[in-house]
Amino acid sequence: MEIGNTTVVVTGASSGIGAELSVSMALAGAAELVLLARNEVALNEVARKVEAVGSRARIYSIDLSDVEAVKTVSGQIRNQVGSPDILINNAGIGQWKYLQDTRLQEIENYMAVPYLAAAWMTAQFLPAMLERGSGHIVNISSVASRLAWPGATAYIASCRAMRGLSDALRADLKRTNIHISHYESGPVESPYWSNNPQSRERVPGVAKLLLPVLSEEMAVHAIVKGITGNKRFIVPSTMLRLVYLLHSAFPWLVQGLMTGTGSRLSSRTVNDY
Numbered sequence: 001m002e003i004g005n006t007t008v009v010v011t012g013a014s015s016g017i018g019a020e021l022s023v024s025m026a027l028a029g030a031a032e033l034v035l036l037a038r039n040e041v042a043l044n045e046v047a048r049k050v051e052a053v054g055s056r057a058r059i060y061s062i063d064l065s066d067v068e069a070v071k072t073v074s075g076q077i078r079n080q081v082g083s084p085d086i087l088i089n090n091a092g093i094g095q096w097k098y099l100q101d102t103r104l105q106e107i108e109n110y111m112a113v114p115y116l117a118a119a120w121m122t123a124q125f126l127p128a129m130l131e132r133g134s135g136h137i138v139n140i141s142s143v144a145s146r147l148a149w150p151g152a153t154a155y156i157a158s159c160r161a162m163r164g165l166s167d168a169l170r171a172d173l174k175r176t177n178i179h180i181s182h183y184e185s186g187p188v189e190s191p192y193w194s195n196n197p198q199s200r201e202r203v204p205g206v207a208k209l210l211l212p213v214l215s216e217e218m219a220v221h222a223i224v225k226g227i228t229g230n231k232r233f234i235v236p237s238t239m240l241r242l243v244y245l246l247h248s249a250f251p252w253l254v255q256g257l258m259t260g261t262g263s264r265l266s267s268r269t270v271n272d273y
């Protein structure tokens, strides 16, 4: 989809990829950026950068894991801004832990954001896109939507749900002018790693060896290109595309390497709830 003159909703716009992407969408000509996350101070800072490059910005401070808040805020967006041309479901959390080390509430939280938030936001804005006959939805996920490794169980399950959502929506919307892009990459240097401590240590050895760590700029450049090119999958690394190719031919080999060079299960469990 052409980005010029569009209204773009970005979730998780207060930090990392979402903050960088919001400014890049403004630079690419979007007329209005609608920025969602919990941290209002950080959202205001991103809005200031968006306005500095000539686009309008509006912020909504929201906890996207709260379905009632999603209903309220998406209604406000429809009334105050209009329905978006482009929806970018980027908000995400997920500390990499073994399932038995993960608090039960965290398992729900990691499913809520990214997956439920993406499904709820899409359900709220899709009817207007269908009525208008155009739209673009980008779901930001990771390599975990295809490959698994030890010690990141609830995170990987939620990434798989994002992939399922993207594939199912693409099937639903086949004969429409609404495009679905699914972003998946290896590690990106962003505040994600400090926001989700002890995750970086769980990157499997083979991934450290083969997958370059992307900058936010590289990830965002690929996402913007993916939107303008109506790409079904945005995979911003040649090495990762080669790994996927190898995985489709020899799934046992690639999955075996991800598992074998990943962290080792200890008998420690902290799930005492």
Ligand SMILES: NC(=O)c1ccc[n+]([C@@H]2O[C@H](COP(=O)([O-])OP(=O)(O)OC[C@H]3O[C@@H](n4cnc5c(N)ncnc54)[C@H](OP(=O)(O)O)[C@@H]3O)[C@@H](O)[C@H]2O)c1
Pocket: 011, 012, 013, 014, 015, 016, 017, 018, 036, 037, 038, 039, 040, 042, 062, 063, 064, 065, 090, 091, 092, 093, 113, 114, 140, 141, 142, 143, 184, 185, 186, 187, 188, 189, 190, 191, 192, 193, 195
């Ligand atoms: N960094 C990586 O290596 C990497 C690789 C592949 C994919 N990704 C995906 O890229 C997306 C963005 O990650 P990032 O690297 O930019 O990490 P980040 O800097 O931690 O950003 C996460 C964003 O999600 C928002 N968010 C989290 N929980 C929320 C909630 N309950 N309600 C509303 N907003 C919420 C945060 O805002 P508030 O805290 O202000 O709410 C923040 O803006 C995530 O979905 C992540 O899984 C990251």
